[in-house]
Amino acid sequence: MLKIGDFSALSQISVKTLRYYDETGLLRSAHIDPENGYRYYLAGQLSDLHRILALKDFGFSLEQIAQAMQAGITAEQMRGMLLLRQAEQRKRLEDETDRLNRLNSRIRLIEQEGRMAYDVVLKSVPKQWIASVRETIPAYNTVGNLYGKVSAALGPSMSACQFGVALWHDPEFKENDVDAEAGFYLKQKVPAGNGVSVHELPEATMATTIHNGSYQRLPEAYDSLLRWVAENGYQVAGPIRELYLKISMPVRQDDESYVTEIQVPVSKPA
Amino acid sequence: MLKIGDFSALSQISVKTLRYYDETGLLRSAHIDPENGYRYYLAGQLSDLHRILALKDFGFSLEQIAQAMQAGITAEQMRGMLLLRQAEQRKRLEDETDRLNRLNSRIRLIEQEGRMAYDVVLKSVPKQWIASVRETIPAYNTVGNLYGKVSAALGPSMSACQFGVALWHDPEFKENDVDAEAGFYLKQKVPAGNGVSVHELPEATMATTIHNGSYQRLPEAYDSLLRWVAENGYQVAGPIRELYLKISMPVRQDDESYVTEIQVPVSKPA
DNA sequence: GCTTGACCCTCCCCTTACTGGAGACCCTAG
DNA sequence: CTAGGGTCTCCAGTAAGGGGAGGGTCAAGC
Numbered sequence: 001m002l003k004i005g006d007f008s009a010l011s012q013i014s015v016k017t018l019r020y021y022d023e024t025g026l027l028r029s030a031h032i033d034p035e036n037g038y039r040y041y042l043a044g045q046l047s048d049l050h051r052i053l054a055l056k057d058f059g060f061s062l063e064q065i066a067q068a069m070q071a072g073i074t075a076e077q078m079r080g081m082l083l084l085r086q087a088e089q090r091k092r093l094e095d096e097t098d099r100l101n102r103l104n105s106r107i108r109l110i111e112q113e114g115r116m117a118y119d120v121v122l123k124s125v126p127k128q129w130i131a132s133v134r135e136t137i138p139a140y141n142t143v144g145n146l147y148g149k150v151s152a153a154l155g156p157s158m159s160a161c162q163f164g165v166a167l168w169h170d171p172e173f174k175e176n177d178v179d180a181e182a183g184f185y186l187k188q189k190v191p192a193g194n195g196v197s198v199h200e201l202p203e204a205t206m207a208t209t210i211h212n213g214s215y216q217r218l219p220e221a222y223d224s225l226l227r228w229v230a231e232n233g234y235q236v237a238g239p240i241r242e243l244y245l246k247i248s249m250p251v252r253q254d255d256e257s258y259v260t261e262i263q264v265p266v267s268k269p270a
Numbered sequence: 271m272l273k274i275g276d277f278s279a280l281s282q283i284s285v286k287t288l289r290y291y292d293e294t295g296l297l298r299s300a301h302i303d304p305e306n307g308y309r310y311y312l313a314g315q316l317s318d319l320h321r322i323l324a325l326k327d328f329g330f331s332l333e334q335i336a337q338a339m340q341a342g343i344t345a346e347q348m349r350g351m352l353l354l355r356q357a358e359q360r361k362r363l364e365d366e367t368d369r370l371n372r373l374n375s376r377i378r379l380i381e382q383e384g385r386m387a388y389d390v391v392l393k394s395v396p397k398q399w400i401a402s403v404r405e406t407i408p409a410y411n412t413v414g415n416l417y418g419k420v421s422a423a424l425g426p427s428m429s430a431c432q433f434g435v436a437l438w439h440d441p442e443f444k445e446n447d448v449d450a451e452a453g454f455y456l457k458q459k460v461p462a463g464n465g466v467s468v469h470e471l472p473e474a475t476m477a478t479t480i481h482n483g484s485y486q487r488l489p490e491a492y493d494s495l496l497r498w499v500a501e502n503g504y505q506v507a508g509p510i511r512e513l514y515l516k517i518s519m520p521v522r523q524d525d526e527s528y529v530t531e532i533q534v535p536v537s538k539p540a
Numbered sequence: 541g542c543t544t545g546a547c548c549c550t551c552c553c554c555t556t557a558c559t560g561g562a563g564a565c566c567c568t569a570g
Numbered sequence: 571c572t573a574g575g576g577t578c579t580c581c582a583g584t585a586a587g588g589g590g591a592g593g594g595t596c597a598a599g600c
Binding site: 014016017020024035036037038056061062063 | 556557558559560565566567
Binding site: 050092245 | 280282314316317323324327344352353359360363366367370373374376380384386389390391393394395478480481482515516527529531
């Protein structure tokens with residue numbers, strides 16, 4: 001019979017941890033002296049502990065290990081467990097690889113451009129009702145003219161609007177003759193009409209960034225964002241959205257208090 | 271001013287998390303109504319939140335992020351942070367890759383041998399005093415004869431002994447003329463003499479496994495262990511140790527109550 | 541003006557796999 | 571017989587929030 005300190009020395013596992021395993025039932029001590037509560041272990045329990053440590057090293061939780069241990073598992077069942085864990089571990093490895101790639105990409109961007117670069121966040125946005133008009137306009141920065149039309153057509157329904165948004169439908173960047181959709185996100189559905197379309201934008205996975213300030217510096221944000229998309233192995237999968245989260249009337253191109261979010265729908269090519 | 275729910279909807283970050291960030295000072299709400307305690311956010315804070323999320327995605331802890339955020343960091347400082355994180359992430363990726371390899375190796379072993387295979391654990395063992403004799407013996411299983419010599423030579427010092435141990439000094443497996451060292455681990459240093467050497471084994475990183483039962487099945491344990499060492503990219507880096515953790519007198523080759531630990535010192539080839 | 545449902549608040553407990561410490565008891569060697 | 575080290579239980583804390591209770595607040599519809 002070994003005292004807990006001896007068992008700890010043999011196994012290189014801390015006394016604290018052994019007590020924890022005993023307490024949680026993962027590895028019960030072979031005997032407890034009822035006089036003084038001392039735990040006693042058998043040398044033969046070292047193989048149980050080794051099994052626990054090996055499974056832990058494979059990435060199983062203590063709870064999973066406890067289940068496997070008390071069930072007197074066969075080689076075939078063990079193989080099944082390990083194959084499941086293998087799949088999870090592959091996924092994990094892929095995630096960590098992607099994370100490293102994102103880090104590398106950001107470092108490159110900072111080194112090449114000498115500035116901080118925009119923070120790009122990948123997120124899934126829910127379905128969203130929108131009231132809008134879609135027209136071919138001469139250039140990006142003339143999109144503002146469309147909002148008057150929308151709000152005039154909506155009339156009292158304007159109260160259901162949250163904030164302005166633009167969608168760029170051209171699959172490639174175009175200087176002129178831009179296929180633009182402009183309108184407002186809606187708190188709830190409102191009737192369409194008067195040339196205004198009311199429809200629901202689908203749920204989508206978006207690479208997004210926030211631009212603070214003047215619209216004249218928007219191209220830098222687009223630059224960071226689109227490079228992020230390309231360098232991390234995504235492709236653009238739909239119209240890019242611009243959300244005008246803070247704006248003031250009358251609209252000015254160089255108001256530094258404006259807040260704009262750019263969203264690029266993305267997908268991983270198969 | 272946005273209520274916490276609005277800010278949550280815009281950012282896709284849960285209200286709970288936003289409150290947690292406020293509480294911990296990571297992202298304070300711009301204003302708190304003193305009447306009712308409601309938190310209010312500005313749209314401009316979205317870019318702060320985006321920075322937090324981007325850094326979190328890179329693997330920084332919230333505490334690290336908080337420090338970086340309140341210091342008004344420059345692009346160059348940010349680059350330094352990211353380079354440090356990059357090195358950590360590379361290490362992590364390597365660890366996770368090794369873990370997957372260990373998993374693969376174990377699965378292969380089970381599939382090829384149709385049994386559970388031994389649980390191999392990598393651990394670092396501390397320096398250890400030993401009293402021993404070293405001789406060339408006809409075969410492995412005749413090592414038992416040496417222990418009598420050692421205990422006779424030690425005399426009353428035997429009380430400082432913990433358990434018997436054998437070291438195999440041959441770099442390759444040998445059936446005959448085995449260069450063997452046999453003796454006992456010591457609780458403290460004792461005087462040498464009478465043909466017994468007392469010296470200290472160095473600290474070492476060991477791949478280890480526990481064998482329960484008859485010595486006749488020890489070769490299976492060696493098989494699992496040495497395959498593990500080879501398949502996980504280690505090389506043997508010193509004499510293999512056998513620790514006789516539970517044994518009884520007289521020694522029998524087929525006693526199923528014996529417990530033996532095999533330790534292979536390993537290193538990663540450069 | 542009233543009600544109702546959605547929203548917001550704080551406070552507490554829970555998660556994993558332990559680690560650290562306090563205070564008390566116990567064992568063994570000299 | 572004493573000193574030290576070993577062991578016990580209990581409590582608190584970790585990172586990053588999630589879940590829920592209990593209670594106050596706000597806005598819209600009637």
